[in-house]
Amino acid sequence: MPKTPYPKEQMHRIAYTKLSQQQIADKLTGVKGPTSVSALSDVFSGKSMRIITDKGPALTYTFGRNNRLSVGENGANAVDLGYGALTLNNISFFSHLIAGTQRGYSVVVDQDTNLATVFELWFSGYQDNREVQREIYYGYVEQPGQPAPTARHVPTNRVEGKGFYWKQDTGAETLEFYPSAAYSHFVELSRFGGELGFCGPSDYVRINDDLYIYTRTECEFSGTFTLYVMDLNRIEQIGVRLGFDANDTLEYYLFRGEGEWLGQLAQFEKFGDETGAPVPPAANGETPAKGARRVYRPFKTMPKMTKAEVDAVCDKKTTAFAPASGPGASMAGNLGPATNWLAGKKLTLRYDNAPAMEYRFEDAETLQWRRESDSNWTKARYRAWESMPGVILFGHLLEGMPNHDGHSIVADFHQGLVTCFNGYLNTPYYANEAGVKTLFGVIEMQGLIPPKYNRHYFTDEMVGRAVSQNYAPGLTSMHLYSTPHSLSWIIFTTSDAGGLEWSGPAAYVKIREGLYFLYWLEEACNGTLGTILVNLHTMRDVGVGYHCGEQGLSMSAVGAHERLAGRFDILRFYQATTSGRMV
Amino acid sequence: MKENANSTRRSFLKSGLVLAAPLAAVGPPRVVADDGLKAHLARLEDEAAIGKLHQSWLRQINSGSSDALASMFTAAHGFAFGHAVRNIAADHAGEPDAIAVEPNGKSATGRFHCAIESEDAIPQDCTLARMAHAQGGGFVRRTCRGVLKVEYVKVSSSWTVARVEFASV
Numbered sequence: 001m002p003k004t005p006y007p008k009e010q011m012h013r014i015a016y017t018k019l020s021q022q023q024i025a026d027k028l029t030g031v032k033g034p035t036s037v038s039a040l041s042d043v044f045s046g047k048s049m050r051i052i053t054d055k056g057p058a059l060t061y062t063f064g065r066n067n068r069l070s071v072g073e074n075g076a077n078a079v080d081l082g083y084g085a086l087t088l089n090n091i092s093f094f095s096h097l098i099a100g101t102q103r104g105y106s107v108v109v110d111q112d113t114n115l116a117t118v119f120e121l122w123f124s125g126y127q128d129n130r131e132v133q134r135e136i137y138y139g140y141v142e143q144p145g146q147p148a149p150t151a152r153h154v155p156t157n158r159v160e161g162k163g164f165y166w167k168q169d170t171g172a173e174t175l176e177f178y179p180s181a182a183y184s185h186f187v188e189l190s191r192f193g194g195e196l197g198f199c200g201p202s203d204y205v206r207i208n209d210d211l212y213i214y215t216r217t218e219c220e221f222s223g224t225f226t227l228y229v230m231d232l233n234r235i236e237q238i239g240v241r242l243g244f245d246a247n248d249t250l251e252y253y254l255f256r257g258e259g260e261w262l263g264q265l266a267q268f269e270k271f272g273d274e275t276g277a278p279v280p281p282a283a284n285g286e287t288p289a290k291g292a293r294r295v296y297r298p299f300k301t302m303p304k305m306t307k308a309e310v311d312a313v314c315d316k317k318t319t320a321f322a323p324a325s326g327p328g329a330s331m332a333g334n335l336g337p338a339t340n341w342l343a344g345k346k347l348t349l350r351y352d353n354a355p356a357m358e359y360r361f362e363d364a365e366t367l368q369w370r371r372e373s374d375s376n377w378t379k380a381r382y383r384a385w386e387s388m389p390g391v392i393l394f395g396h397l398l399e400g401m402p403n404h405d406g407h408s409i410v411a412d413f414h415q416g417l418v419t420c421f422n423g424y425l426n427t428p429y430y431a432n433e434a435g436v437k438t439l440f441g442v443i444e445m446q447g448l449i450p451p452k453y454n455r456h457y458f459t460d461e462m463v464g465r466a467v468s469q470n471y472a473p474g475l476t477s478m479h480l481y482s483t484p485h486s487l488s489w490i491i492f493t494t495s496d497a498g499g500l501e502w503s504g505p506a507a508y509v510k511i512r513e514g515l516y517f518l519y520w521l522e523e524a525c526n527g528t529l530g531t532i533l534v535n536l537h538t539m540r541d542v543g544v545g546y547h548c549g550e551q552g553l554s555m556s557a558v559g560a561h562e563r564l565a566g567r568f569d570i571l572r573f574y575q576a577t578t579s580g581r582m583v
Numbered sequence: 584m585k586e587n588a589n590s591t592r593r594s595f596l597k598s599g600l601v602l603a604a605p606l607a608a609v610g611p612p613r614v615v616a617d618d619g620l621k622a623h624l625a626r627l628e629d630e631a632a633i634g635k636l637h638q639s640w641l642r643q644i645n646s647g648s649s650d651a652l653a654s655m656f657t658a659a660h661g662f663a664f665g666h667a668v669r670n671i672a673a674d675h676a677g678e679p680d681a682i683a684v685e686p687n688g689k690s691a692t693g694r695f696h697c698a699i700e701s702e703d704a705i706p707q708d709c710t711l712a713r714m715a716h717a718q719g720g721g722f723v724r725r726t727c728r729g730v731l732k733v734e735y736v737k738v739s740s741s742w743t744v745a746r747v748e749f750a751s752v
Binding site: 182279280283284294296298329330331471472473474475477489491493494499500502522525526528545556 | 647705706708709710711712713714715717718719720721722723724
């Protein structure tokens with residue numbers, strides 16, 4: 001029986017070793033060049049060429065036999081090295097490190113145009129030494145007696161919105177999505193079992209309308225760098241992977257791959273805008289350093305709190321649905337009108353897998369709750385919204401619970417069904433990081449007879465979809481529901497290009513046709529539990545955010561206008577889908 | 584992101600801003616004019632100097648050179664204006680610029696129809712906002728049309744900006 005290769009720890013939980021410069025130097029010693037499963041190309045053997053770049057080095061190469069070359073940088077003495085090369089039609093690609101250093105080059109040459117793009121790569125360029133740094137130089141292969149070409153390969157957004165399944169000659173299978181012009185999202189099917197997707201800063205370079213260069217650095221994780229040239233029509237790739245894996249073993253190999261086109265998401269830039277690299281590498285007025293780029297480093301910046309610290313901060317400041325200037329208020333700019341339908345009502349939410357909750361709703365913003373076995377009522381502030389007739393989302397904190405729980409609840413009063421995303425703190429990795437339990441059940445109240453067997457259920461109907469959300473002026477993002485158990489969020493730039501991107505565990509519950517209740521956890525990020533009820537009929541979402549940080553515990557409202565951005569055909573890649581599964 | 588917004592009347596500069604501009608250099612008169620002609624000439628010179636001052640002020644605002652702008656302001660007031668407003672453009676669909684110098688020649692007012700683009704930072708109170716700021720965004724730009732009402736004071740023979748108000752139309 002084939003086994004799904006789930007890892008002991010998901011990528012965002014692996015404690016990658018903080019390798020020292022010396023450790024990296026030791027690991028690079030003796031590396032002769034990249035390995036390759038596919039036969040390396042001898043396209044360059046016996047040839048010499050000089051690559052001129054616009055704002056970078058001039059590289060003089062002489063290629064010998066047996067994957068050896070000599071390279072001189074900016075006229076300096078040449079050094080002999082091992083290298084590897086692959087070709088993809090008119091594209092030749094080679095990669096090498098420079099012995100005695102922690103750097104090297106990967107070079108893409110278009111043999112038809114003699115244009116070349118050079119990626120200088122190096123370790124120990126960031127506080128996490130294992131994170132591969134890169135600088136891109138655009139140029140050409142000098143042709144004696146001919147003028148320098150004026151054209152160049154260029155950064156582009158033409159890859160934005162695409163998604164592919166790739167299978168490398170190494171056997172590695174991935175789903176790779178490019179919903180941003182500055183980041184990408186990838187699902188490791190064969191290495192990590194495809195449970196979650198992850199994100200990394202990326203470059204997209206246009207060679208021509210068919211061929212593009214893509215890079216990804218697994219920042220915040222292993223720091224591994226991947227670069228490939230892809231032919232969008234033939235759906236073939238050649239590239240290189242450089243970095244240290246979770247066991248600190250050097251990965252430096254060339255690969256060849258084939259894939260499948262998964263679909264195309266919408267782009268939101270103005271028509272005619274095909275510019276790439278939409279996120280400036282440095283702040284206004286600052287000169288970017290070599291290799292500079294904006295990298296979202298949520299784990300580095302996340303407050304990491306102990307249980308004692310969480311208990312103390314929750315005691316000190318707990319806020320539910322603060323006014324406009326309170327925690328998370330920015331996300332409520334496009335919140336629809338609240339409902340007071342619950343005011344004055346009494347009901348019990350009887351969960352199959354948790355204690356029943358009794359409610360007395362005093363008014364539109366105050367309720368009392370107790371677990372069925374308890375004698376005392378607890379007052380809480382709540383807010384409620386009716387997303388679809390008869391379907392009400394409401395949320396409240398559960399003061400006094402040892403794990404500072406918060407409930408985000410969708411109650412369908414037509415069907416008598418309820419689903420609760422039960423957020424809680426004091427989770428295993430960081431106490432302020434939210435965890436979630438999904439509770440299914442029924443509504444018991446006067447005049448309503450609930451079903452005996454019917455329940456809301458987990459669904460994969462959202463998997464593959466992308467939906468944009470405008471929460472308020474200047475706050476626009478997009479969700480990509482990339483696996484049955486995770487989603488990615490993309491933040492648009494001021495030019496409405498996809499910019500920074502991150503991802504987290506998620507789940508989707510079907511409430512009604514076109515109405516989905518979903519959550520995501522911002523694990524190793526800032527610990528937030530986000531819950532939204534997505535109405536695909538009105539293209540509006542409403543929801544509740546649950547967050548604990550150094551400023552306290554908060555529950556806040558979120559609401560957005562949405563747009564469908566497309567859908568990838570990806571369900572077939574997951575071994576076990578969740579359609580119809582009950583907890 | 585740009586949005587048109589109808590802002591209420593607002594005062595960017597409360598008082599006391601000093602943006603110095605020397606009077607335009609004037610050559611010796613070729614004829615001795617009567618007092619009325621002298622006064623008329625002086626008013627024209629003042630209007631020209633204030634016009635130049637206004638253009639210089641606009642250039643500083645629009646070029647985003649807040650440091651240079653700040654150096655021209657009194658320390659207590661300069662920056663608040665420079666960070667909120669990103670661009671001021673003349674509104675040629677509005678009324679012509681009007682500069683009125685008081686008879687004593689020591690103070691003046693200006694009315695300039697324009698479109699002001701302002702930039703308001705979004706509070707970093709959620710993941711989305713923090714990520715927007717991290718990529719160089721995280722603000723809302725608004726453009727509104729209105730009238731800049733500027734009060735000028737002559738200090739040591741140089742015109743200075745004493746107060747600027749913007750009223751939307």
